[in-house]
Amino acid sequence: MWDLRYSRRxxxxxxxxxxxxxxxxxxxxxxxGTIAPKAKSCIVIYCxxxxxxxxxxxxxxxxxxxxxxxxxxxxxxTPGIQFCEHIPLMAQHSDxxxxxxxxxxxxxxxxxxxxxxxxxxxxxxxxxxxRTNWPSLPAMIAHFRDPGVGTPRAIRMPYSMYDNGALMAGxxxxxxxxxxxxxxxxxxxxxxxxxxxxxxxxxxNLQPRIERERLxxxxxxxxxxxxxxxxxxxxxxxxxxxxxxxDLLLDGAVAxxxxxxxxxxxxxxxxxxxxxxxxxxxxxxxxEAGVPVVQVCAGAGDLAGGSGDNWDTxxxxxxxxxxxxxxxxxxxxxxxxxxxxxxxMLEETIVAVLTDFGRTPKINKNGGRDHYPNVYSTxxxxxxxxxxxxxxxxxxxxxxxxxxxxxxGDLHATVFKALGIDHATELRDEMGRPFRICxxxxxxxx
Amino acid sequence: MKTPLFSILACATLFGLLVxxxxxxxxxxxxxxxxxxxxxxxxxxxxxxxxxxxxxxxxEVEFHLRGNDLNDAGxxxxxxxxxxxxxNLRDTKITGGGLAHLKGLSQLRSLHLxxxxxxxxxxxxxxxxxNLEYLNLYSTNIxxxxxxxxxxxxNLxxxxxxQTGVTDDxxxxxxxxxxxxxxxxxxxxxxxxxxxxxxxEPKPTTALKWIATSDRADAPKSVQGVNTQVFFxxxxxxxxxxxxxxxxxxxxxxxxxxxxxTRQQNSYxxxxxxxxxxxxxxxxxxxxxxxxxxxVIPSQ
Numbered sequence: 001m002w003d004l005r006y007s008r009r010x011x012x013x014x015x016x017x018x019x020x021x022x023x024x025x026x027x028x029x030x031x032x033g034t035i036a037p038k039a040k041s042c043i044v045i046y047c048x049x050x051x052x053x054x055x056x057x058x059x060x061x062x063x064x065x066x067x068x069x070x071x072x073x074x075x076x077x078t079p080g081i082q083f084c085e086h087i088p089l090m091a092q093h094s095d096x097x098x099x100x101x102x103x104x105x106x107x108x109x110x111x112x113x114x115x116x117x118x119x120x121x122x123x124x125x126x127x128x129x130x131r132t133n134w135p136s137l138p139a140m141i142a143h144f145r146d147p148g149v150g151t152p153r154a155i156r157m158p159y160s161m162y163d164n165g166a167l168m169a170g171x172x173x174x175x176x177x178x179x180x181x182x183x184x185x186x187x188x189x190x191x192x193x194x195x196x197x198x199x200x201x202x203x204x205n206l207q208p209r210i211e212r213e214r215l216x217x218x219x220x221x222x223x224x225x226x227x228x229x230x231x232x233x234x235x236x237x238x239x240x241x242x243x244x245x246x247d248l249l250l251d252g253a254v255a256x257x258x259x260x261x262x263x264x265x266x267x268x269x270x271x272x273x274x275x276x277x278x279x280x281x282x283x284x285x286x287x288e289a290g291v292p293v294v295q296v297c298a299g300a301g302d303l304a305g306g307s308g309d310n311w312d313t314x315x316x317x318x319x320x321x322x323x324x325x326x327x328x329x330x331x332x333x334x335x336x337x338x339x340x341x342x343x344x345m346l347e348e349t350i351v352a353v354l355t356d357f358g359r360t361p362k363i364n365k366n367g368g369r370d371h372y373p374n375v376y377s378t379x380x381x382x383x384x385x386x387x388x389x390x391x392x393x394x395x396x397x398x399x400x401x402x403x404x405x406x407x408x409g410d411l412h413a414t415v416f417k418a419l420g421i422d423h424a425t426e427l428r429d430e431m432g433r434p435f436r437i438c439x440x441x442x443x444x445x446x
Numbered sequence: 447m448k449t450p451l452f453s454i455l456a457c458a459t460l461f462g463l464l465v466x467x468x469x470x471x472x473x474x475x476x477x478x479x480x481x482x483x484x485x486x487x488x489x490x491x492x493x494x495x496x497x498x499x500x501x502x503x504x505x506e507v508e509f510h511l512r513g514n515d516l517n518d519a520g521x522x523x524x525x526x527x528x529x530x531x532x533x534n535l536r537d538t539k540i541t542g543g544g545l546a547h548l549k550g551l552s553q554l555r556s557l558h559l560x561x562x563x564x565x566x567x568x569x570x571x572x573x574x575x576x577n578l579e580y581l582n583l584y585s586t587n588i589x590x591x592x593x594x595x596x597x598x599x600x601n602l603x604x605x606x607x608x609q610t611g612v613t614d615d616x617x618x619x620x621x622x623x624x625x626x627x628x629x630x631x632x633x634x635x636x637x638x639x640x641x642x643x644x645x646x647e648p649k650p651t652t653a654l655k656w657i658a659t660s661d662r663a664d665a666p667k668s669v670q671g672v673n674t675q676v677f678f679x680x681x682x683x684x685x686x687x688x689x690x691x692x693x694x695x696x697x698x699x700x701x702x703x704x705x706x707x708t709r710q711q712n713s714y715x716x717x718x719x720x721x722x723x724x725x726x727x728x729x730x731x732x733x734x735x736x737x738x739x740x741x742v743i744p745s746q
Contacts, residue, residue: 004670098461148512194648195673196712253511308675342632344560344582344606353543 039152039383039418040348041287042141045280045333047379048161049110049312050356052075052369052376053398055321058101060398067361067397070318078388083285089334092178095388096337096346098445099382102392102401103358105408108371110163110303110312113356115170116287120412120438128167131176131430137354137412138182138293140437142173144421145292150252154182154293155286158279159197160300171295175429182295189260189268190278195308197301222443257289258282270335277332284339285403288347298329306368311355314368337381350383350418352411361399378411385445409440417442478634483527488500490520496600497531504531504553509538518544534558536582556580560606566591574689577601584608584632597623608632650677650740658730658744662720665731667695671715675738678687678709684723691718703743705724 008286020043054060059073059082071084076094083091090097107113110122119134126133135143142153161168173180187201256262260278263285276298283294297302300308305316309324333353340346358376361371373393392404413423416438423438487494491513497503507530509516516524516538524533525547533551536558542565548554554575560582567590572578580601583592589611596602602624608631617629629721656678659665668691680686680703687710689697697720701709713719715736721729721743732741 151511194675194712264635266638268635270635270638304673336452338633342606342608342630343584344558344580344630347580347604 008192026370033138037101037428038348038420039350040292041350042138042293042383042415042419043280043287043336043349043351043415044118044138045298045351045353046114046161047300047311047329047353047355048114048297049306049310050113050359050371050376051311052317052321052359053101053375053394054089054314054355054361054369055317055326056084057099057377057379058394058398058427059084059340060396063361063397066363069363071322071363081143081388081390084326085329086322089330090337092308092343093334093337096381097387098378098385098443100380100392100411100443101377101390101392101394101407102377102404102406103376103378103411104216104401104405104409105373108357108373109166110356110371111166111170113371113373117354117356117408117411118170119174121410123169125425126169128169129168129172131175131177133169133172133175135176135180136171136182136295137415138295138354139173139176139180141293141415141419141421141443142180142182143176143427144419147292151290152183153180153291154295155291156187157185157282157297158183158187159199159297160184162196162198162302164304165198165302167431175426177430177434182293185258186278186281187275188258190273190275193300193328195300195310196301196320197308200425211406220293227303232440238423253289254286254291254408257291258287260285267335267339270331270339272328272331272335274328276328277335277356280332280338284336284343284345288343288345298332299325314364314370315366317363319367336346337442346382349386350381350385350415351381353379354408354411358398380411380414380445383415385414391443391445392423396435404443405445407440409438410443411440412441413438413442415446448594464653466633479526480528483524484521486523489525492516492524494527502529504529505511506530506532506534507533510534510536510558514538516540518547522547530736532556535562537561538717540564542566542571542587545569545571546574547735552577552646554578558582559586560584562586564588569596572596572615573598574709575599580604582606583610583632587688589620592729593617593620596620596658600624602627605663606628606632612685635671645736650736650738652735652737652739654732654734654739654741656730656742656744665691665718665720665728666691666733667691668714671717673712674736676711676713676719676732676734677738677740678711678719678743679740680705680707680743682729682743684746686723686729686743687720687724687726689720690718726731 006204052329053098054069060068061073072087074088074091076083076091081094081099085153106117107116107123115123118136120137121134138154138156145153147153156171160399161171171184259261260268260282263281268281271281279296283296286294288346299305299310303310303312306312311325336351355376355378357373360372364370375398392406393402395402403412423442425437426434427437475683484494487507492507494505494507497506505527507524507527514537516535521540521544530551531553533554540561545564545568549571555577557578557580564583565587566589569588573595576599579601584606590613593612593616597620603626605627607629617631621627621629634706670693674738680689683705685705686703687699688701688703690700692698702709703709713734716736717734718731720731723729729746
């Protein structure tokens with residue numbers, strides 16, 4: 001009889017896993033997909049709602065008061081680069097950062113903007129889980145990285161992105177199919193973001209005990225796979241296996257990574273006892289355990305009209321940024337950078353911060369800033385990206401790109417390049433239609 | 447029982463590797479040595495990948511995710527693979543003595559030894575690896591003596607020594623000897639800054655009005671409003687139940703509050719919270735405003 005303990009170990013041990021269930025597809029994987037990449041993993045940090053470029057990486061101290069805002073700039077580790085004074089820890093890591101100050105696109109709404117930034121393509125207006133949507137950046141990376149059986153291809157946490165109760169498009173596998181939907185896991189520790197964060201379906205069941213039923217189900221699957229060395233071509237057996245990976249999580253390296261109690265309490269403290277920090281810590285632990293790509297939503301899950309701890313600061317912008325949003329973010333991102341660096345992981349891990357758009361130059365009557373896709377900023381680190389540099393600039397008032405204008409597609413192309421993925425690769429959907437994975441061009445940041 | 451599936455895959459592995467190694471070289475002996483080593487790597491739980499489509503560019507060999515049981519004897523078999531460029535032995539059972547097997551890996555550019563039992567005597571075996579660019583020794587038993595052993599590695603660019611016995615002096619000396627080398631010391635966890643609590647908690651600025659009633663029908667259903675917080679406090683001598691009256695006028699139990707008990711509750715303005723006793727007999731309700739507020743359940 002099949003002994004499950006042995007079977008699991010054998011599956012995990014085999015460096016080729018069961019991905020190639022037929023010999024031809026296996027050989028194809030050998031000769032094409034397993035060439036050692038440069039950066040091996042990617043951590044995507046998403047600032048849901050749209051982080052203000054003024055109050056982060058592109059302060060405008062010389063602009064008029066109604067644009068400049070209440071905060072002052074602070075010097076960074078790199079001469080000539082200034083950040084907002086409320087990200088002082090990140091300023092100490094500028095030597096690891098490529099700051100991009102000239103991003104722009106034309107989508108003024110959250111849904112379209114998030115879709116554009118997370119997929120690298122203009123929104124098509126589809127529903128959240130439409131299979132005609134473009135895959136998210138993590139889903140696309142997952143397509144080029146097979147971590148082997150027992151390790152999820154892509155994980156996102158701690159919750160999905162909603163706007164006023166509506167689930168948004170852009171975070172899923174799209175036309176790559178459900179096997180590439182990044183697996184949603186909750187972050188098991190930390191003080192929550194204020195506001196609304198919804199729980200939704202397909203959340204990974206991480207209970208430590210395997211019920212009898214599921215054990216039986218898994219056995220059936222394995223037995224079926226045992227007879228799968230037939231003439232089927234392609235990867236049609238993989239769907240079942242991708243689902244089974246969730247079960248294998250329960251006693252593998254990934255399950256241990258998920259257990260934050262195993263982490264040095266001082267390291268946990270460094271990231272901050274907040275779900276924002278603990279999610280970043282978990283991202284590092286998952287990447288360390290072999291998960292190729294992890295996405296962290298750095299803010300409350302539902303924008304709910306900008307009323308909770310999210311970056312959609314239409315009201316009381318400066319109070320929220322100073323007291324709730326930036327301190328958590330600053331500490332968490334800085335801890336992640338320091339921790340990846342001291343473990344020798346930063347060179348092999350590209351960290352990309354993405355967001356919807358920037359915020360308006362003019363402060364509104366409610367003390368807030370509104371949506372602004374004409375120009376915004378973000379940061380990249382690791383994965384061979386040269387630190388201590390700025391790409392592009394916005395004009396004097398932060399209203400539009402002055403130099404080096406670039407798009408979300410260019411940012412994606414840069415991330416692909418770091419990972420050794422040709423951004424001009426053409427993939428076909430299930431109907432056989434060809435798609436070039438990315439329309440942008442890599443930025444000269446290496 | 448070993449299943450046919452794995453036998454087939456084992457054959458496929460060997461076949462696949464031979465195809466890849468064979469395509470770049472016509473020397474059969476080399477192919478078969480490499481094939482033996484590749485088979486050993488697979489057997490020991492590791493993985494080997496060619497760096498490019500041309501296998502003569504070298505191999506990347508990893509044991510850090512699967513194959514953590516690798517020991518010094520296993521490492522000897524792994525090191526027989528020709529042209530290893532990158533080797534990851536993180537979290538394996540190798541010791542300093544095992545590093546003697548790496549002496550011949552002249553093409554090695556990247557070596558991960560972090561979180562192993564490697565020591566100064568072991569690192570001395572690496573002194574001849576002239577192409578080494580990346581060396582990770584964090585959380586090993588090394589001291590400044592290891593840094594002295596590495597002084598001749600002119601191509602070394604990255605060295606990781608967090609959580610080891612190396613000192614400022616040792617690091618300064620090596621940085622002088624290899625000027626382009628960047629040594630990562632990491633964060634001193636005994637000297638972490640004291641962080642102030644990063645978020646200021648919302649504090650109640652007003653108190654919600656308690657409306658006593660024993661009739662459930664008196665309490666209005668919730669209406670959509672803006673997000674806020676309510677700080678409930680049970681000032682009565684009984685345990686009470688806290689119900690949210692939904693937008694559809696249904697009751698959802700949120701909590702039970704012991705006498706003196708408190709609860710911070712996320713809510714929306716114009717929402718109704720019904721308080722009942724343990725037997726679900728209504729005692730009264732609160733309607734939430736836009737401000738963060740206290741809601742005190744009075745003594746009956």
